[in-house]
Amino acid sequence: MSGERQDPATSHPVDGRGPDWSYGRRGYALARSVRQLASRPIASATTLLALGVVLALPALLWFSVGSLDALTTRTLDGESLTAYLAPDVTDLDGAELADTLAERPDVTLARYISRDEALAAFREGSDVGDALDVLGENPLPGAIVVHPAADARDDASVGRLARALDEDRAVERVQVDLQWVRRLQAALSLARRAGTLLAALLVMTALLVMTNTIRLELARRRPELDVARLLGADTAFVYRPTVYTAALLGALGGLVACALALVALALLRGPSGELAALYGSAFRLAWPAPADLGVVVAASTLLGLVGAALSLYGSSRQNVPSGA
Amino acid sequence: MIAFDHVGLAYPRGRPALDDVSFTLREGSFTFLTGHSGAGKSSLLRLVALLERPTSGALRVGGVDYATLRPRREAILRRRMGLVFQDNRLLDDRSVFDNVALPLVIGRFSLADIRTRVGAALARVGLDGHAADYPTTLSGGERQRVGIARAIVARPRLLLADEPTGNLDPGISADILELFLQFNASGVTVLFATHDTGLLEAFDFPRLTLAAGRLAASGASGESTAAPTSRRRRGDPG
Numbered sequence: 001m002s003g004e005r006q007d008p009a010t011s012h013p014v015d016g017r018g019p020d021w022s023y024g025r026r027g028y029a030l031a032r033s034v035r036q037l038a039s040r041p042i043a044s045a046t047t048l049l050a051l052g053v054v055l056a057l058p059a060l061l062w063f064s065v066g067s068l069d070a071l072t073t074r075t076l077d078g079e080s081l082t083a084y085l086a087p088d089v090t091d092l093d094g095a096e097l098a099d100t101l102a103e104r105p106d107v108t109l110a111r112y113i114s115r116d117e118a119l120a121a122f123r124e125g126s127d128v129g130d131a132l133d134v135l136g137e138n139p140l141p142g143a144i145v146v147h148p149a150a151d152a153r154d155d156a157s158v159g160r161l162a163r164a165l166d167e168d169r170a171v172e173r174v175q176v177d178l179q180w181v182r183r184l185q186a187a188l189s190l191a192r193r194a195g196t197l198l199a200a201l202l203v204m205t206a207l208l209v210m211t212n213t214i215r216l217e218l219a220r221r222r223p224e225l226d227v228a229r230l231l232g233a234d235t236a237f238v239y240r241p242t243v244y245t246a247a248l249l250g251a252l253g254g255l256v257a258c259a260l261a262l263v264a265l266a267l268l269r270g271p272s273g274e275l276a277a278l279y280g281s282a283f284r285l286a287w288p289a290p291a292d293l294g295v296v297v298a299a300s301t302l303l304g305l306v307g308a309a310l311s312l313y314g315s316s317r318q319n320v321p322s323g324a
Numbered sequence: 325m326i327a328f329d330h331v332g333l334a335y336p337r338g339r340p341a342l343d344d345v346s347f348t349l350r351e352g353s354f355t356f357l358t359g360h361s362g363a364g365k366s367s368l369l370r371l372v373a374l375l376e377r378p379t380s381g382a383l384r385v386g387g388v389d390y391a392t393l394r395p396r397r398e399a400i401l402r403r404r405m406g407l408v409f410q411d412n413r414l415l416d417d418r419s420v421f422d423n424v425a426l427p428l429v430i431g432r433f434s435l436a437d438i439r440t441r442v443g444a445a446l447a448r449v450g451l452d453g454h455a456a457d458y459p460t461t462l463s464g465g466e467r468q469r470v471g472i473a474r475a476i477v478a479r480p481r482l483l484l485a486d487e488p489t490g491n492l493d494p495g496i497s498a499d500i501l502e503l504f505l506q507f508n509a510s511g512v513t514v515l516f517a518t519h520d521t522g523l524l525e526a527f528d529f530p531r532l533t534l535a536a537g538r539l540a541a542s543g544a545s546g547e548s549t550a551a552p553t554s555r556r557r558r559g560d561p562g
Contacts, residue, residue, distance in 0.1 A: 231427045237430055
């Protein structure tokens with residue numbers, strides 16, 4: 001095509017030919033689908049935006065799932081059971097008991113906190129520490145903080161460990177600090193389930209949008225499809241441009257969804273980090289890896305292809321060209 | 325080339341479009357298909373073009389029995405025919421070049437072949453220099469010529485024309501018919517549907533006349549035996 005005269009008004013070659021690649025069967029299909037999208041820029045942009053908005057939430061959930069998993073794991077790593085000792089247990093007895101507990105296979109760490117340490121910590125962390133002076137003597141008991149082993153953090157194992165601690169004569173009361181983590185895990189699990197359900201509904205919505213768009217596309221292209229059939233085109237030739245259009249819409253819709261999800265992630269990272277900090281966590285929503293973006297675009301493209309298949313299944317069964 | 329043997333075509337809940345039609349067209353013949361609107365001309369052409377299947381009788385085209393034709397071969401067979409329509413069926417969103425090139429793209433011709441053949445086809449219909457135009461900028465006669473160029477660009481052995489002069493002035497109609505005669509002269513079988521009495525009176529060629537779906541008149545023994553270009557415009561020498 002190089003060296004050919006161009007019509008300055010239309011930028012088309014004066015011999016009316018398109019690019020060389022557009023005269024193969026697949027090149028023709030690609031050229032038609034690109035031209036279909038470009039010929040109606042507002043309609044195409046609206047469709048892409050609709051797809052992007054609908055797929056943005058599922059994409060955001062996909063990007064966040066890794067961070068949320070890390071949140072629960074990290075929290076469990078740092079949490080523990082606390083065994084409060086009887087007032088008559090001496091520091092030596094308490095430290096010895098902590099050493100004994102540390103040797104259990106279901107415990108990674110057991111640390112004794114003396115009554116004096118507890119008091120100092122209370123004074124430091126509380127606004128009412130001075131009020132303890134009124135009591136005259138230290139009212140806080142000694143305690144042993146027990147961290148369960150990684151493979152003993154399920155409910156049954158933690159329960160067994162708590163009972164074992166409770167049965168020791170020196171222990172007055174056991175507090176399972178993991179409980180709030182489990183509540184958090186349950187809440188996150190519920191949120192994840194609800195999010196997955198919502199994402200599934202949104203994906204179905206995207207599929208309907210895609211199917212409807214392809215149906216309209218087929219209706220618009222009906223004259224061209226009829227002519228192609230009359231000229232001897234087989235089914236693959238007739239419908240390939242529509243399949244390419246669906247794939248293009250899907251891929252571009254996926255890119256728009258990624259962009260919107262990244263914007264949302266950027267807006268949520270700050271506040272979620274601040275909230276986590278209030279609970280003493282270093283949790284932050286992580287940016288997605290390039291592979292995660294690829295997964296969203298690939299899934300969206302697949303969605304477009306499924307939409308095309310659904311639209312074409314009905315169309316190919318009923319279309320007989322008129323004419324002649 | 326075309327053999328109808330007691331062919332019928334009936335649609336559900338309607339009167340038969342064709343009823344007991346029998347005739348044979350020799351390869352290289354030129355035949356008018358005539359009859360009033362609704363007589364069955366388009367239905368007959370649709371049968372030949374594989375857009376419909378007979379509901380009775382037997383139909384053979386180019387030695388192929390349509391009754392035993394596998395669906396996958398329909399498209400291939402249709403590529404070997406040239407179809408010209410009254411409304412020319414051009415695609416207005418692409419250039420004349422691309423309209424004419426479409427059958428070649430469908431037929432997997434090389435780019436070099438496409439360039440050569442489209443140029444030759446446009447030259448044959450007198451439209452060289454219009455390749456970059458869009459159909460909407462052309463006159464009715466020019467549009468029909470583009471339609472004809474598209475029909476002959478793959479060099480088919482059979483040309484089917486459904487009222488190709490129906491929307492044209494008489495002078496332009498005669499020019500269009502002359503084009504078909506030129507193709508016929510090179511050995512192409514032409515079945516030309518028309519109810520244009522002016523053309524029928526001006527050109528003396530075998531006719532198949534349909535009335536209410538039945539063959540009302542035809543060449544001798546129901547057979548069109550015209551040899552290519554053997555008879556031309558009435559009054560022409562020879």
